[in-house]
Amino acid sequence: MSRIGKREIVIPAGVTLSVTPANEVVVKGPKGELRQLLDRDITIKQEGNVVNIVRPTDQIRHRALHGLYRSLISNMVIGVTEGFKKVLELEGVGYRAAVTGQQIDMALGFSHNIIFDLPSEVKASATAEKGKRPTITLESTDKQLLGQVAAKIRSLRKPEPYKGKGVRYSDEIIRRKAGKSAGK
Numbered sequence: 001m002s003r004i005g006k007r008e009i010v011i012p013a014g015v016t017l018s019v020t021p022a023n024e025v026v027v028k029g030p031k032g033e034l035r036q037l038l039d040r041d042i043t044i045k046q047e048g049n050v051v052n053i054v055r056p057t058d059q060i061r062h063r064a065l066h067g068l069y070r071s072l073i074s075n076m077v078i079g080v081t082e083g084f085k086k087v088l089e090l091e092g093v094g095y096r097a098a099v100t101g102q103q104i105d106m107a108l109g110f111s112h113n114i115i116f117d118l119p120s121e122v123k124a125s126a127t128a129e130k131g132k133r134p135t136i137t138l139e140s141t142d143k144q145l146l147g148q149v150a151a152k153i154r155s156l157r158k159p160e161p162y163k164g165k166g167v168r169y170s171d172e173i174i175r176r177k178a179g180k181s182a183g184k
Contacts, residue, residue: 029080
């Protein structure tokens with residue numbers, strides 16, 4: 001039995017979870033609605049406000065999907081109640097960001113500014129306080145989409161190991177290398 005898959009999901013008040021005949025899970029809550037298509041072999045048992053994911057056999061494929069769908073549905077429940085948030089820091093001289101609507105305008109040391117279009121499900125804000133690094137805060141109900149957007153922004157200028165310049169996650173630790181002079 002999958003350790004993750006056998007854990008039950010508690011549905012908080014104000015959140016509804018339903019399964020359509022096409023085996024699609026729909027989770028509605030105060031922050032929005034999320035949908036996830038399930039594999040035809042995986043079933044969901046709902047008793048009151050507790051949900052369990054059930055697999056038919058002990059095949060490797062079913063064991064893998066068991067834990068996967070439990071995590072996905074749990075993240076959907078957390079997303080529609082609390083939401084998810086990622087903070088990116090810009091490290092470098094002249095690096096800055098500004099948010100206008102669903103676009104982020106970033107100066108990342110190239111000859112031109114980069115304009116990044118955000119999906120409609122992701123909200124962004126940028127701060128630039130004196131004495132601190134500029135930050136971009138991304139918020140969404142969909143954890144997977146939020147991580148994908150944050151990774152795409154980070155890939156525009158990854159942190160380099162010598163001076164640490166680039167776009168990094170706020171909790172990321174960059175391993176620094178010594179330069180040429182340290183080798184002698």
